[in-house]
Amino acid sequence: MTLNDTVKVIAFDADDTLWENQPYYDAAEGRFCNILSEYGVPGYIKEELFRTEMQNMAELGYGAAAFTLSMIETALRIGGETVSPAEISEIYSVGRSLLRIPAEPMSGVAGTLKKIRDSGRYRLTVVTKGNILDQERKLECSGLGKFFDHLEIVSDKTEKTYTDLLAFHSIKAPELLMVGNSFKSDIAPVLQIGSYGAYIPFHTTWQHEIVEEYDHPRLLRLTRFEDLCSVLL
16 A cells, blocks of 8 residues: 555654653553562552553543552552552652653654655654653654654544544545554544554553554554655655
């Protein structure tokens, strides 16, 4: 499938599409389990943390701050009065470390974005979930900001998110391509509204983003970020 005669705007997910993110959260979760090891096995603690995250989603959304508050809340719930101030302080430090994710572009990302940008055929935008300050910082640290015309930081990625994006760019649904690693957030919603999705799986995925995948005429399954060149240039 080639899209160079159809697509006008390419939207890119950020975390685990442009740079690594989930591995840092996985490592933080592992440290959290170690801190609370006297209160249960890692599997139990991870389940309780995920339950807290899902309960807090509507109020806290996504990102390091939400994750940190959920860790502290989980620790207080499962540890009760026996959780020490030192343990809470250590958990806070674990969460705060996530605000220093280096956001180094993954292999092939910078070169591919440059080729697409230099072609002059497309408008490029980033559409990402998370905390505004944190996501802006990561984009700046990555050095990739120069390739994009627009940055959109949203509370969630739904069909409305993408229909609003169509309206913002004054384009029709088939003129949008969304590139990302989450089938749930980056791919399924755009397919539903009539746009294209380029799915580039990452080696680890947050439990909340795991859904049943399916094939679709407007779905591109790619192995590497560089594969975008073959369908766009």
